[in-house]
Structure formats: C-alpha cells, structure tokens
Amino acid sequence: DQxxxxxxPSLSVQEGRISILNCDYTNSMFDYFLWYKKYPAEGxxxxxxxxxxxxxxxDGRFTVFLNKSAKHLSLHIVPSQPGDSAxxxxxxSGAFSGNQFYFGTGTSLTVIP
Amino acid sequence: xxxxxxxxxxxxxxTGKKLTxxxxxxxxxxxxxxxxxxxxxxxxxxxxxxxxxxTDKGDVPEGYKVSRKEKRNFPLILESPSPNQTSLYFCAxxxxxxxxxxxxxxxxxxxxx
Numbered sequence: 001d002q003x004x005x006x007x008x009p010s011l012s013v014q015e016g017r018i019s020i021l022n023c024d025y026t027n028s029m030f031d032y033f034l035w036y037k038k039y040p041a042e043g044x045x046x047x048x049x050x051x052x053x054x055x056x057x058x059d060g061r062f063t064v065f066l067n068k069s070a071k072h073l074s075l076h077i078v079p080s081q082p083g084d085s086a087x088x089x090x091x092x093s094g095a096f097s098g099n100q101f102y103f104g105t106g107t108s109l110t111v112i113p
Numbered sequence: 114x115x116x117x118x119x120x121x122x123x124x125x126x127x128t129g130k131k132l133t134x135x136x137x138x139x140x141x142x143x144x145x146x147x148x149x150x151x152x153x154x155x156x157x158x159x160x161x162x163x164x165x166x167x168t169d170k171g172d173v174p175e176g177y178k179v180s181r182k183e184k185r186n187f188p189l190i191l192e193s194p195s196p197n198q199t200s201l202y203f204c205a206x207x208x209x210x211x212x213x214x215x216x217x218x219x220x221x222x223x224x225x226x
Contacts, residue, residue, distance in 0.1 A: 002155075004155075006155075032212045034214060036217075041219070041220075042219055042220070043117070043203050043205075043217030043218050043219050043220050044156070044203070044217045045217070046214035046215065046216070049214060051212075089155060089156060091156075093212065100158055100161065100171055100172075101146075101158060101215070102158075102172075103148075103155045103156035103157070103158075104155050105153060105154060105155035106155055
C-alpha cells in the first residue's frame, strides 16, 4: 500500500509562473519530508526538506509547505524556469520506520519557455 | 568529488544467471541503501545498511541479497534473476538514515530476459 502519494503524474507550467507540486501521506507518524529532483539518465538529487515541527521551509525559489492535519505537503517553485523540467519525488520517514524512506510515484514537471 | 558510483550502468542478462551490481561511496557515510524504480510505483526500497555488517530489509527485498563488508561498498546481488526484476536500480548513501538527505548513484538499468 502506497504510504506516500503524488496524484498528479505530470504538470505543465509557463516559464516565470508558479509551479505547485503536491504530495499526500497516510501515516501521521512520518516526521521528516524531503523533495528530490530527477533528470533523465541521472539519479535523484536532494532539493529541500522539512521537519514536522515546521510548516514551511524556504530555499531560494523553492518552498515546501507542510499541513500535518491534512497529511499534505507541497513544493512551490517561483518563478519556474525551463531548467526545472524534471521528475519530482517526495519522500517521508519517521522514527517508527527506523531508517526507511517512503517515496511517492513522482510528478513530471515541464516548464514551457 | 563527493559521489555514489554504481556499475554497470546498463545490463542485459538471462533468467537465472547470478549477477552483482556494485555501489561505492566516497563520503564516509554510515547509511547506504538500494532502491528500484518502476513506472507508476516510484522508488521502492530493497535493502538498507546502517553500518558495516548491519543490513535490513526494505519494502521489496524478495529475490535480492546485499552485503556490507566495508563502509564504502554496498553491492546488490541477484542470485537467480527473473524477468520481474527488470527495473531501474539506484544506490544511495547518507550520513545516517531517516532524517538526512541521501545522495544517489546514476542508476543501473537491468533487463532480465
């Protein structure tokens, strides 16, 4: 059973606009969340993370929001650039899961110039 | 340069022929893990290791073996590969497990015929 879900397989956005990628999780015991970006023929690379004690974390153009009551997190990219076109994975872990990460299925973002 | 190196990048093999995919990291990380990526299923953890001689099953360990005899190396062994193990495999490492970012290798595309 998928504990971390990304319900949008793909998203297209115009350059300069905001990209919003969503992620839902089922287990309220998750307390650490990460976003990874993946280009074709490369491994995923870490983008940004957030602990459950926060509801927002910002790094340049990237902001992650966490809504614990809704078990939902989102990644905002502002402004979007063509180089942001990639597959984005969210991941979650928690003390209950030991050292195991659970990944979502990914969202393919295309930023149109 | 800090990196996780997997070999080979591409491999085609026949059912039942034992194979090993190597993984090495140069960051002195304690934690290493293996994932497989399949369409619609995202990244699923196969095995992970907290330290030398310490390995644990992830979500999909059946048909795989691992060993951690040295800190830097974490090979994935398929004793008797089957077509359902055709997938894209990633090795990852991090300082420790659940609450730190992971660094991924470039991936190994395995086809079992």
